[in-house]
Amino acid sequence: MNIKAICLSAFALSILGSVAFAGGLDEPSNMQPFYADAGMKTMKSDREFKAAWNAMSKDKRNAMKKECNDAAMSKPYAEFCVKVHQLGGNS
Template identity: 40%
Template structure:
């Protein structure tokens, strides 16, 4: 029984730490950076995604590390709620949901 509790604790800690590590050193997220996100949206308010072909081209133009960081940010519930359409498309292009 103690092993189950320890395993659950470790899992909870790893999930929490993973979300914290997805943030940049200054505490911000790539998903909140207008310059980073502008290639994916048609408007400055980042509410309307570009067509799928344009989104895919912008996604492929990113470095692997940047795509991984964005997908990690999308695993944060607060950030995912702010950019649900972006995260859905990113997960589809990233190969998982």
């Protein structure tokens, strides 16, 4: 096998693998309901956050809880994860 084919295969696998690593916290459509602005810089009030959280499917909530419990994954979403933990997401 030549080097070009090996490099192309490695590149293709890395592209496919990166999609698998993207989690619920990385999906703007999952995160938008929790922010008051389009730039997703300002969190909604606790009451609005809880309403958005309860409106999500249980599967999405569980995936987000799991990611918030992972120190490396939750670091960029610290403010969000604090609110998830307040809602009982640290179990």
